[in-house]
Amino acid sequence: MEHQEQKNLLRMLLLIRRFEERLVELSQDPKNFGGMMIVCTGQEAIAAGTGAALLPEDVIITNHRSHGHLLAKGAAPDLIMAEIFGRRTGYNKGKSGTLHIAVPEVNALCTTTVVGGGIPIAVGTAFAAQYTGQNYVTVCFFGDGASDEGSFHEALNMASLWSLPVIFICENNVYAGAQRLEEHAKVKNIADRASAYAMRSQIVDGNDALAVYDAVKKAREDCLSGTGPVLIECKTYRWGGHGTSDHQLYQPRDEIAAWKERCPIEKLKASLLQAGTLTEDSYQCLESEVGQIVEQAVRFAQTSPWPEPAEALEDVFA
Numbered sequence: 421m422e423h424q425e426q427k428n429l430l431r432m433l434l435l436i437r438r439f440e441e442r443l444v445e446l447s448q449d450p451k452n453f454g455g456m457m458i459v460c461t462g463q464e465a466i467a468a469g470t471g472a473a474l475l476p477e478d479v480i481i482t483n484h485r486s487h488g489h490l491l492a493k494g495a496a497p498d499l500i501m502a503e504i505f506g507r508r509t510g511y512n513k514g515k516s517g518t519l520h521i522a523v524p525e526v527n528a529l530c531t532t533t534v535v536g537g538g539i540p541i542a543v544g545t546a547f548a549a550q551y552t553g554q555n556y557v558t559v560c561f562f563g564d565g566a567s568d569e570g571s572f573h574e575a576l577n578m579a580s581l582w583s584l585p586v587i588f589i590c591e592n593n594v595y596a597g598a599q600r601l602e603e604h605a606k607v608k609n610i611a612d613r614a615s616a617y618a619m620r621s622q623i624v625d626g627n628d629a630l631a632v633y634d635a636v637k638k639a640r641e642d643c644l645s646g647t648g649p650v651l652i653e654c655k656t657y658r659w660g661g662h663g664t665s666d667h668q669l670y671q672p673r674d675e676i677a678a679w680k681e682r683c684p685i686e687k688l689k690a691s692l693l694q695a696g697t698l699t700e701d702s703y704q705c706l707e708s709e710v711g712q713i714v715e716q717a718v719r720f721a722q723t724s725p726w727p728e729p730a731e732a733l734e735d736v737f738a
């Protein structure tokens with residue numbers, strides 16, 4: 421990866437972190453928007469590394485922890501923020517809120533909160549690519565908990581059988597809700613499940629954005645050369661509770677502290693400083709640039725119009 425691309429990667433990690441920190445802050449005041457926020461703090465390297473390895477035509481299917489995936493795929497912070505504020509200028513005219521955003525403009529086709537529900541959808545978009553002879557891959561993000569669902573197993577079987585161009589990215593953040601991996605699955609590695617479907621798999625340090633980038637880039641090339649799907653398990657950790665209303669009493673304090681020592685932002689920053697690609701001054705510039713983008717997004721959302729009541733039944737299928 422070129423030096424400038426590495427700096428862009430760090431910038432994306434920072435954007436995801438600061439965007440979500442601001443969201444959590446804003447969510448404390450119901451005048452902004454209500455409900456709990458589900459964020460990916462500590463896991464940003466997976467979204468950022470993947471986004472950097474994909475091309476605009478590639479499709480992503482995401483889940484309840486989606487802000488990072490959407491930003492890294494190129495969705496505009498202003499329009500995501502406006503959507504979360506429920507404003508008409510948001511990507512889905514204020515109808516999706518945080519949990520169901522779709523951004524077809526960047527091929528982020530679906531955010532689904534049905535755990536494991538996105539995995540067969542990704543197989544569908546990958547099948548469409550193969551059937552119509554189009555050169556793109558689909559990436560599906562999901563958690564370790566989702567890999568217990570029947571949909572995961574059916575989808576992986578079919579993707580492997582038909583050699584579909586799909587990359588399954590499991591963000592193993594140790595917890596599914598309040599359950600640790602060892603409380604809901606016997607396997608130690610989610611990647612081991614791929615062998616049941618004769619599928620290639622790889623385990624990656626999910627806090628290392630460059631390692632994620634390399635793995636996804638290679639998987640993308642393999643998929644497009646027709647060798648079939650790949651399951652990439654990214655080992656990471658959920659710094660916060662499941663969502664902001666979860667006080668994470670079940671997460672050992674020393675475990676949280678140990679993983680915070682492995683912060684994905686600090687990791688990439690240290691490696692760029694050491695390589696001379698970054699200086700403390702240029703890092704501060706990135707921070708201030710990202711801060712401005714986030715504040716601009718908040719201003720845009722807060723000053724955007726609400727949808728008209730008459731629009732409530734437009735663009736919905738029920």
Ligand SMILES: Cc1ncc(C[n+]2csc(CCOP(=O)(O)OP(=O)(O)O)c2C)c(N)n1
Pocket residue numbers: 484485533534535536562563564565566567591593595596597658662
């Ligand atoms: C089919 C289904 N079952 C249960 C839930 C409730 N639920 C929402 S998120 C979640 C935990 C998912 O854990 P994991 O897949 O590991 O993802 P993570 O939250 O760790 O990113 C659960 C059980 C749901 N939304 N859908």
